[in-house]
Amino acid sequence: MIALTDVHKSFGSKQVLRGVDLSVARGESLVIIGGSGTGKSVLLKCILGLVRHDAGTITLEGQDVTEGDRDAFLARFGMLFQGGALFDSLTVWQNVAFRLLRGSLKRPKAEAREIAIEKLRRVGLTPDVADLYPAELSGGMQKRVGLARAIAAEPDVIFFDEPTTGLDPIMAGVINALIREIVVEMGATAMTITHDMSSVRAIADRVAMIHDGVVKWEGPVAEMDSAPNPYLRQFISGSAEGPIEAVR
C-alpha cells in the first residue's frame, strides 16, 4: 500500500536517510525500530509530506505522494506525534475531535464530543479530562490524547511515533492492545516507531530496523528472534558490543 524506494533526506550536510527501501501492505502493522536519531520520525514525516525528501519515490497505492490532491491524501491518515503536538489553545475533547469539527468530516458538536469521549475512553482516559486543557495533563496522558486524536476520524493509515514512551507498563500494554485492535478490527494499515521491544512483539506483523540511514533488516516479527543480522541482534539484546557504536 505504501512503498518507499531509495528515499534520501539530508538536513544541510547531515545525511539522515541514505536510500530507504520499505513497503507496507494494506492492513499490515509495520514496526520501525532503530537507535535514537537515526531518522525514524523523519521517515514518517517524509511519507506525510511534512518534510520533503531529496531523492527517491514514495507512493501510496501506486500514486506518488508528492502529486495529486493533498487534502484527499491527508484525509486518509492519522498521526501520533512523538511529542504529542496537542493544540494547547483547545480543550482535550476539541483536540480529539479536531477533524470532526471542521472540514469535510464535520458533524454536529454534540456528536463530535461524544465520539471524542468514546475515543478517550479507549485510550484509558475518563470523561472528566475532556474539558481540561492539554497543559493540565501529565505527559503520559497527553500522549494518550494524541493517540485518541490520531484514531478519531478512523483513518486508513495510522502512524504512531513512540506511542508507549512515558507510559507505565500496564498502560503501555493497554495501548499496545489498542493498536493491535485498530489494525485487526478497523483493517487499518499502521506504521509504529518504538524503542520498547515488548511493544514490538505485541504490535508488529513485520519489523524493519533502520540504522545509518538505511533499512538494515526487515522481516516478519516471528523471525526477529532467530535472524542472524548483527545489527538486529545487538539492538534486541541491548548490548554495547557490536556493529552499532555506542558513543560514550
Place this chain on the structure above:
Amino acid sequence: MILITAPLAAIGSTTLSALALIGRMGIFVGQILSHLVRPPFYVREFGQALVQIGWLSLPVVGLTALFTGGALALQIYAGGSRFNAEAVVPSIVAIGMVRELGPVLGGLMVAGRVAAAIAAEIGTMKVTEQIDALTTLSTNPMKYLTVPRVLAATLSLPILVLVGDVIGIYGGFLVGTSRLGFNPVTYMENTVDFLEVWDVTSGLVKGAVFGFIVATMGCYHGMNSGKGAQGVGRATTNAVVSASILILAANYLLTGVFFST
C-alpha cells in the same frame, strides 16, 4: 587581494539575503491574499482573533492616546506662545492626532503587543510540531492561523485608531481646559471646525495598513521560527522590530502619497 574581496563578498551576501527575505515575505503576503478569498473560512478563529487583537488592545491604545493628546496640547501651547498663536492648540492637537500620532503610536503599541503575541504563539506551535499536526489533520495552517489574525488586525486597527483619536483629542481638551485656560466650548468648536473628513479617513487607512503589517510580521516570523525556546524568542523580537520599522516606513510613504500636493 582578500582585503578587497572580503568586504565586497560581505556586501554581496548581505544584499542577496536581504533580497531573498523580501522575496519570501512577498510570497507569504501573496499566499495570505490568495487564502483570503478561498474557502474554508474559519469564523470562530476570526472572532477570537478580533477579541485578542482589537478588544484587548483598547486599554493600551487608549492610554497612549490620552497621554499623547495631553502632551501635545502642552507642547503646542508652549511653542505657539512664541508667536502669540496659542489659539491654534485645539486644531493642531486634533490634526496631529488623527493624521499622524493616532495611527502611528496606535500601530506601534499594537506592534509591541500583538506582533509579539502572534509570533510567540505560532512560533511555539511550530517548535512543538502543532503546525505539522494541523497539516495532518487536513487543516491548512496559513488559512487556520494566519488569515484570521491578519484579517482581524487589518479590520480592528482602524477602529482602534478612531477610538485613539477621540481619546487623544479629549486628552488635549482636558489639559487645555484645566491647565491652559481654554474655554471648553471654544476648544471643542475649534477642534471640529478645522478638522476635515480626509484628515480622519487618511489616518484610518494608515491604521488598516499598519494592522496588516503587524499581523503579517507576527505570523511570518512565527511560522519561520527557529528551534527551541531561543528560536521562539528570536522570532518574537524580529516580529516586533520588523513590524515597527515597516510601520514607520509605510507611514512616511502613505503620508507622502496622501498629503504631498
